Amino acid sequence: MSTSAVPIDLPWARNYVESHVDKRQVNKIQHAFPSPRFWSNREVPVDQVKENRNRLESVRDSAISLYMGVPFCIKTDPGKCGYCLFPVEDYTGNASMDDYLENYLKKEVEMMKSSLEGKNLWGVYFGGGTSNLYRPEKYQVLMDLVHELFPVISPQVDITLEGIPQLFSRDKLEAIRDSGMNRISMGVQQLNEDLNRLSGRKQTKKQVIRAIENSQELGLACNVDVIFGWPQQTLDSMVKDLEELVALGVRDITHYELNVGGPTDFALNRYHELPSTLTNLEMYRVSRDLLQSHGFEQVTAYNWRKAGEQEIKPYEEGVIRRFTSIDAVGFGYAAMTFFMDVELDRGQSWSYINWRNLDQYRRAIEEGRYPAECGYQHDPEDFRLFMLFRNLFALELDREAYHDAFGLDVFEEFSNVWTALEEFGLAEITEEKIALVGDGPFYTPMVQTMLAEERYRHLRSREVRGRGIGKPAV
Ligand SMILES: C[S@@+](CC[C@H](N)C(=O)[O-])C[C@H]1O[C@@H](n2cnc3c(N)ncnc32)[C@H](O)[C@@H]1O
Numbered sequence: 001m002s003t004s005a006v007p008i009d010l011p012w013a014r015n016y017v018e019s020h021v022d023k024r025q026v027n028k029i030q031h032a033f034p035s036p037r038f039w040s041n042r043e044v045p046v047d048q049v050k051e052n053r054n055r056l057e058s059v060r061d062s063a064i065s066l067y068m069g070v071p072f073c074i075k076t077d078p079g080k081c082g083y084c085l086f087p088v089e090d091y092t093g094n095a096s097m098d099d100y101l102e103n104y105l106k107k108e109v110e111m112m113k114s115s116l117e118g119k120n121l122w123g124v125y126f127g128g129g130t131s132n133l134y135r136p137e138k139y140q141v142l143m144d145l146v147h148e149l150f151p152v153i154s155p156q157v158d159i160t161l162e163g164i165p166q167l168f169s170r171d172k173l174e175a176i177r178d179s180g181m182n183r184i185s186m187g188v189q190q191l192n193e194d195l196n197r198l199s200g201r202k203q204t205k206k207q208v209i210r211a212i213e214n215s216q217e218l219g220l221a222c223n224v225d226v227i228f229g230w231p232q233q234t235l236d237s238m239v240k241d242l243e244e245l246v247a248l249g250v251r252d253i254t255h256y257e258l259n260v261g262g263p264t265d266f267a268l269n270r271y272h273e274l275p276s277t278l279t280n281l282e283m284y285r286v287s288r289d290l291l292q293s294h295g296f297e298q299v300t301a302y303n304w305r306k307a308g309e310q311e312i313k314p315y316e317e318g319v320i321r322r323f324t325s326i327d328a329v330g331f332g333y334a335a336m337t338f339f340m341d342v343e344l345d346r347g348q349s350w351s352y353i354n355w356r357n358l359d360q361y362r363r364a365i366e367e368g369r370y371p372a373e374c375g376y377q378h379d380p381e382d383f384r385l386f387m388l389f390r391n392l393f394a395l396e397l398d399r400e401a402y403h404d405a406f407g408l409d410v411f412e413e414f415s416n417v418w419t420a421l422e423e424f425g426l427a428e429i430t431e432e433k434i435a436l437v438g439d440g441p442f443y444t445p446m447v448q449t450m451l452a453e454e455r456y457r458h459l460r461s462r463e464v465r466g467r468g469i470g471k472p473a474v
């Protein structure tokens with residue numbers, strides 16, 4: 001591991017882009033900085049973190065993004081849908097779902113309640129795992145938890161529940177709507193049943209269509225997740241899927257590039273069936289042109305949205321188009337929390353993640369402890385990179401807003417990286433902003449790596465010296 005502090009000069013940046021444009025993007029887009037590899041197993045002082053946060057004037061009217069997760073997913077063969085890198089547990093029946101909700105999630109909400117009193121709610125996301133494994137009567141129970149924290153919820157707040165197509169039955173969708181949730185997000189991945197079957201997922205195209213139509217009839221906004229760069233997938237198959245979704249009236253599409261890694265079936269046994277990196281790039285270009293030709297706007301590197309009567313506001317948007325603060329509170333197994341603000345003193349901004357081991361999560365709640373597994377205490381440099389990553393994910397940086405928040409010119413700070421990206425046609429730099437253009441959004445992971453290179457060198461050297469970071473968490 002190199003610890004030498006070679007500065008990021010222009011030849012390095014040019015060379016980096018040149019040697020990476022045809023390489024597989026091994027790291028997916030990061031929504032946080034630094035990578036969880038640098039998070040520490042030292043105990044996260046959650047009470048202190050909450051207290052630090054609440055003593056700020058600026059947080060009085062700050063808006064909170066709420067996340068509630070569920071650990072369970074239907075078992076597949078191959079396991080974890082063949083590609084999934086999220087922590088999940090096998091679903092074993094309603095009893096474990098009910099136990100998790102009634103005896104754990106509810107208690108965790110109680111523990112956090114006082115620190116959220118008086119705050120505004122920006123958005124709610126019930127994710128996982130597979131949140132639509134809950135039976136119909138449980139959606140109201142989930143919403144009661146949100147009301148426990150936020151007694152008054154404006155109708156403008158997006159409240160999304162994520163799940164798989166075959167479980168979005170009509171009666172569940174009705175219960176979801178009646179509970180006050182107003183959006184679903186459905187993991188489709190592939191409409192093509194032959195391709196979908198490679199993942200062991202059992203949904204049929206008919207079920208996908210029925211769920212989309214039912215959500216439309218019930219007035220629920222509906223996001224569909226699809227993945228490109230899938231084993232055996234061709235450009236034609238991708239185009240057919242997207243055309244069909246557009247024809248079905250879907251206005252909110254998340255088009256992920258497959259992230260291949262870990263001990264997944266796709267990484268271990270289907271790597272040779274993956275489209276090449278340059279085919280993936282072609283897929284990105286074709287999907288972009290196709291969606292734009294149908295009136296979709298690119299909101300983030302992978303979120304596409306068509307304006308309509310229903311204003312759709314992705315959950316993450318509230319925390320990405322600014323530089324000053326982020327308040328995202330996660331409840332449940334593997335949920336992440338971000339309490340970060342530019343006004344906090346050095347080292348007072350924190351990210352942390354709840355236990356990704358169900359027994360550990362349960363034990364913490366049973367013992368009345370916050371179920372935080374590990375976290376990271378941000379220095380101002382980390383906070384800047386974190387906010388830079390978030391804004392870049394939304395395709396552009398407002399230079400003045402960055403300057404107002406940090407007193408720095410973001411172009412000057414990373415001038416060699418931006419210049420190299422501009423030379424390769426991946427970024428556009430003006431007095432007002434820096435935007436990812438052309439194939440730039442496809443290369444977001446590479447751009448993030450370049451921007452973070454110096455800081456990562458520093459963090460790695462700190463790790464080697466055995467100071468400050470503690471034992472790496474993952
Ligand atoms: C964590 S899943 C939860 C939703 C639900 N369990 C499902 O699978 O439909 C959310 C989305 O992440 C995406 N995802 C999961 N693993 C991925 C990977 N390795 N590469 C790209 N996208 C992935 C899928 O599109 C999935 O719909």
Ligand code: SF4
Pocket residue numbers: 072073074080081084085086088128129130164187
């Ligand atoms: S893709 Fe969804 S259903 Fe499959 S393992 Fe991951 S979270 Fe569970």
